[in-house]
Amino acid sequence: MGLGMALIEGFRVRNYRALLDVTLGKLSTDQKGAPLTPFTVVIGKNGVGKSTLFDAFGFVADCLNTDVEAACDAKQRGGFERMRSLGTNDPIQFDIYYREAPGERPITYELAINLDDSGRPFVESEVLKQRRKGQKHGRPYPFLRLHRGTGKVWAGEDAVEVEGGEEDRSQTPVELTDLRQLGIATLGTLKEHPRIERFRNFLKGWYLSYFHPDAARSIPSAGAQRHLNVHGDNIGNVVQYMEREHKDRFNMILQRIASKIPGVQSINTTVTQDKRVLLQFNDGAFKDPFYASQMSDGTLKIFAYLLLMEDPDPPPFICIEEPENGLYHRLLDSLASELRTHATGKKNAPQIFVTTHQPYFVDALAPNEVWILEKGGDGFSTIHRVSDIELVRNLVDEGLPLGGLWYSNYLDAR
DSSP states (O other): OOSOOOEEEEEEEEEETTEEEEEEEOSSTTSSSOOOOSEEEEEOOTTSSHHHHHHHHHHHHHHHHSOHHHHHTSTTTOOHHHHBOTTOOSOEEEEEEEESSTTSOOEEEEEEEEEOTTSOEEEEEEEEEEOOTTOOSSOOEEEEEEETTEEEEEOTTTOOOOGGGOOOTTEEEEEOSOTTSOHHHHHTTSTTOHHHHHHHHHHHTOEEEOOOHHHHTSOOBSOOOSSOOTTOTTHHHHHHHHHHHOHHHHHHHHHHHHHHSTTEEEEEEEEOTTSBEEEEEEETTOSSOEEGGGSOHHHHHHHHHHHHHTOSSOOSEEEEEOTTTTSOGGGHHHHHHHHHHHHHSSTTOOEEEEEEOOHHHHTTOOGGGEEEEEEOTTSOEEEEEGGGOHHHHHHHHTTOOHHHHHHTTTTSOO
16 A cells, blocks of 8 residues: 555444444544554453454454355354344444555444344445545545445545435446345455455455464475465465575574574474475474474464564454463563564554453553453443553553553453
């Protein structure tokens, strides 16, 4: 995009399990409060809905990459009726408020998913809207508006809905044949709709980390691959690619690994006779290398996160759930600092969203980067930004670490 990578400034979820109505950031320039930061961390006790919030991003991405019915029926979700908040018959809804680059006019995407008359999930409505060029205040206007697959789309870079029903040459009627598919999936492939195409590509590029060390211990078929997949079972293939195409970047990763994990001097790959790739960790104290199958969960995790951060063509949005699992606690504030530096250090840096319940990780963070999720008396989640708590702001200004304050219950319900 030239000016920088897209940034989500606000995200609202309604009627999704414990998230009856939860908003992070802001959904309009006229709304009070600050937008989401490039590095955003959600904290909370077990059972408050952190995994559900993480999965809300994953669900929206899955709706685009497959369709809404397949996304609902994914193993971890169990179908629409199990996903919809108890006690409501309203659709599950998502609002994404984002800018394509700093200084660009923000765009809002609204998605509602419900059950049709046969009991199958479908796309009830989709809206993409933006303020007119030069319009600083007031409501944005749609350039895509669909209800049950029927509606209108406005072509080009600047066209939006015209008030008063006057003739609008940029407006085209739309009627979709498959109500399980998102409208942006179809219309985003057409060159006359560049804004829809860019939003579709942005959403398609989201990376949700379902990394598991056991997956990284598998021995994949040989062959260089550019990007780490969501499970991390192609980590050896990515090492092959980085060794071959980006040796300097890969050496930087090795130096950072060596500074965090004593004994790991180098990491490389070897291809077996049957064309499978083995990941080798070399320790100066031993003649023979250790293989991924022998390495600790923590070593593999840190290595995977550093590989992800050094991707030469990074995803625009990265979600990581509880990165602390399996890591030595003294590594956590260092990992948090690495992730923040990565999200804020370069023009084309991705936005990073993390959920955690580990105070050591939170020690490295600033109050405006952290949101605390809590369970209300009605069983539904509430959320607020930690920087909204004046006492906590003052204590952090005096030098107290944020994780320690959380551990001492200063961040709990006000």
